[in-house]
Amino acid sequence: MILARHAGALLWVGRYLERAESTSRCLSYAANSITHLRADEARAEGELMVRTLGLQDELEAVGPLESQPQLVAFLLSDTDNPGSVVSAIVAVRENLRAVRDRIPIELWEEANGLYLRFPFLGHANAAPSGLHEVLLMVRRACLAISGILNEGMRRDEGHAFVVVGRMLERSIFTVGLLEASHSDTRGVTDATRMLRLTSSLQAYHRQFGNAPDPQGVVHYLLHASDLPRSVLSCLGRAEDGLTALGENSAALDRARRKAALLRARLSLGEIEEAMTTDPRATLQDFAGQLAGLAGDVHAAIVPPLGMATVQAQYVRPGRTDRPGDAGALGDTPAAGRTDGPLR
Amino acid sequence: MGAPLHNPGGGLLDRYAPVDAYDEAFDADGSVRATYSRIVERFRELDVDEIKRLEALVADEFRRQGITFTVYSEEEGTERIWPMDLFPRLIAAAEWEELARGLSQRVAALNCFLADLYNGGAAAVADGVVPRWLAMSSRGFERNAIGIAVPHSAHCNVAGIDVVRAADGRYRVLEDNLRSPSGISYVIENRAAMAKACSWLFYDHAVQPTEQYGRMLRSTLESMAPAGEHDPHIVVLTPGIFNSAYFEHAFLARSMGVELVEGRDLVVDDHKVYTRTIEGLVKVDVIYRRIDDDFLDPVAFRPDSTLGVPGLLSALRAGTVTVCNALGNGVVDDKAVYPYVPEMIRYYLGAEPIIDNVTTYMMWDPDQRREALARLHELVAKPVGESGGYGVLIGPHATEQELDAARARIEAEPRNWIVQELVQLSTLPSVAEDRLEPRHLDLRPFVLTGERTEVFAGGLTRVAMRPGSLIVNSSQGGGSKDTWVLAPDTP
Known part of the structure; x- marks a missing residue:
C-alpha cells in the first residue's frame, strides 16, 4: 500500500526526471547546432526547440530569444521558467524529499547532490560557464538516478509510479518532437535531428544504415519495440506499471485500459494511417491523448474522502494534462480536439 | 584558562589548557584519563591539515545527504549543515x-x-x-x-533527558524532554560519518x-x-x-x-x-x-x-x-x-534519585526568590516555558542592565522562572582553528518506554563551539560529537 501523497510525488519524480534529461539533451543539441547556423536560422532552431518542449507560453512571458545565451538561460537555469532543467531538478529533489522515508538513501543523495551542484539556485539566473560540462553532468546524474531506481529500489507501488510517470513523459516528449518537426518553418523534417534528440541515432544506424529518411525515422520512433524511447515501448512499460497498480484501484485500472487502447491504436497502424492525411493534426491529437492519459493517472490518485493531498505540479501548457482533455478514445485525429498553442 | 598541561604530547594537543571545569579526557594534574588514553594518542598523531581534510569529508557527507537543521530566527541561510566535532566523547561501560x-x-x-x-x-x-x-x-x-x-x-x-557533568565529576539532570525530544537521528548519523571518515x-x-x-x-x-x-x-x-x-x-x-x-x-x-x-x-x-x-x-x-x-x-x-x-x-x-x-x-x-538535579531555586517561593535574586550575578535564570536555550540568562556573563531587567521580569512573573546554580559543564578537547581546545558539553540520552524500558546506549553530545560558552544548543551555534559507550570488556 502506498499513501496517495507519496504516489503523487513519485509519479512526478518520474516525469520531472525525464524532463530534466530530455531538456538537457535538447539544449545540448541546440547549443551545438546553432554554432553552424546563420542568425535567422539559429533563431528558428531555438524557437523550434521551445516548441518541441512545449514551452511557448513560458517563452512569451520572457520575450523573444535573440541570442544563444538567452536560449541557454531560458532552458537551463531560468528558475522562473518551470520548464527549465534547473526547475525540473528542483522538482525532482522536492518530490523525493517528500518520500524520503521510502526511497533508497542513495537515490536521495544523488538527487540532492545534483541539486547542490547548481550553486546559483535561489539567486540570480545565470548560465554557468562550461555549458556542455554542465549538461553532461546533468545527464550523467539522471542516468545514475535511473540506475538506482532500476537496481536499488524495491519493485513496489512506488517504483511502478515512477516508471509510469517517466514513460508517459517520455512518450509525450517523443510525440511532441515528431509533431514539432513536422511544423518546422524551414520546411524540412530533419531525420537526424529527431534521432539525436531521442538519443536514438546510433541504434538507428546500426539497424538501418547511415542515411535516415524522415518517414522511416518517424516510424522507428513510434514503433520500434527494441528502442526504449519509442512511443510503443514507453506505452508498453506504462501499461505494465498500471497493470500492477490497477489491481486494487478501479481508477488506475481505467487508466491502464486507456493506455492499452492507445498502444493498440499505435501498434495496429491507426496513427500512421491517419498521418498520411494530416501528420501534424494526427500527432497533435495523439500527444493530447497521451497527456490526457497522464492527467488521468494523476487524477486517479484521488485520496479517499476527497481532501487534496497530492501536491500541485507544473504541467507545461503546451502539454495539457487535464484528465480527459484529449478527447474520447476513438475520436478521429482530424477532429482536432486538442488546442495546444502553436500547433 | 589554566596552565597548559604538562607535556601533553605533540601537534594538536600541544597547548591544550583545561578550563575551570571537569575535563572528560584529562584529569586535574594533566594526565590522560584511562578511558581516553588511546583516542588521545591517535589525535596526537594528526596534524592540522589532516584534521581539516577529515572535517571537510564529514561536512561533505552531511551536505550530500542533506543532514541539516534549521535556525528559524535567521532571515536567510536558515538551513545549516549539521556541525560535528571530530574528537568523540567516550563513556566507560561501568x-x-x-x-x-x-x-x-x-x-x-x-x-x-x-x-x-x-x-x-x-x-x-x-x-x-x-x-x-x-x-x-x-x-x-x-x-x-x-x-x-x-x-x-x-x-x-x-x-530525552539532558544531563551534564559538574565540576565534581558527577552527572546531574539539567532538563527533562518528554514531548517530542529530537536529536537521535544525528546521533546515528554522527556515528556513520565518523565510521566513514575516521x-x-x-x-x-x-x-x-x-x-x-x-x-x-x-x-x-x-x-x-x-x-x-x-x-x-x-x-x-x-x-x-x-x-x-x-x-x-x-x-x-x-x-x-x-x-x-x-x-x-x-x-x-x-x-x-x-x-x-x-x-x-x-x-x-x-x-x-x-x-x-x-x-x-x-x-x-x-x-x-x-x-x-x-x-x-x-x-x-x-x-x-x-x-x-x-x-x-x-x-x-x-x-x-x-x-x-x-x-x-x-x-x-521509594528510592533515592540516582542522578541528582542541579540545585534549583523556585521563584514562586518568596524566600528562595529573595536569595536567588540577590545572587543572580552568579546564577542562571531560565524561563520555564522555553527550550533550545532561548531566554536563558547566565549571571556571570550578563551586564548589570541585563541582570536588572531579569530581576524585574522574575518579580513580575515568578511562576515563569527558575534560577539555578551555575554548573560549569564538563569539557572535552574539540577542534578549534589549528589545535584542540576545551569546549563545554552536555549529553542527551534517550529512554524508550513501552511494555518495558530500554536506554539507548549513547546519546547526543552537544558541544559549545565558542571558548568558554555554556550554550550548547545547535540553534545557538552549538555543535555535536559522536558519543561512544564502550563495551563492558573495554577498560
Missing part, C-alpha cells in the same frame, strides 16, 4: 551502566506522575508532592488528556553500536498498540518537509520501516484513524507524532492548525489508536515542575 539506571529511574517516576495526574486521581498532587496550582497552571498541562487510556501507563515512550579511530575500542535504535523504537511502539492489535499499523506523523526536524522524521520512519505521514494523509472516520492510500483507507493503530499537542487536532485544540488531524482526539478517547508520546506530557517539561522530580522518585518508587 559509568554508562550507572547513568542508564538513573535515567530509567527518572523516566519511570515521570511516567508514574503522568499516569497519576491524567488517569489515577492525581494522588501526588493531593499528597503535596507537586503543588496542585503549579501542575494545573502549567502550559503543558492538557485537560483533554484526562481519562484517555494509555497502554502500560507509558505516557512517555521516548524521553574508521581507524575505532580500531582500539569496542564501541556499542547505534543502528539498533530503529528496532528498539519500533518494538516500543508495537507494544503501545491498542488492546487486541497484534500486528499494529504504525506511522510517524510529521509537520512536513519544512519542519526543522524533517530529516529526523524521515530517518525514523525509514529505520523502522513504517510510513511517514502528514496530517493531510490521515483522516478520522467513526472514531478511527486511517491513512489515505491509493487503495482506500487503511486503519492506523499507533501514531508516533512529532507535532506538538496544540497542533494535533484542530477540532480540539488550535483551530488554525493545518498540521493535525481533525477528530484525532475522539479516536484517542475511543481507544482505537495510541498517540506516542501521549497528550499532556508538556506538564513535566515545564521547568517549574523539574525541581519536584527527585521527590516524585521518592514518592512513587
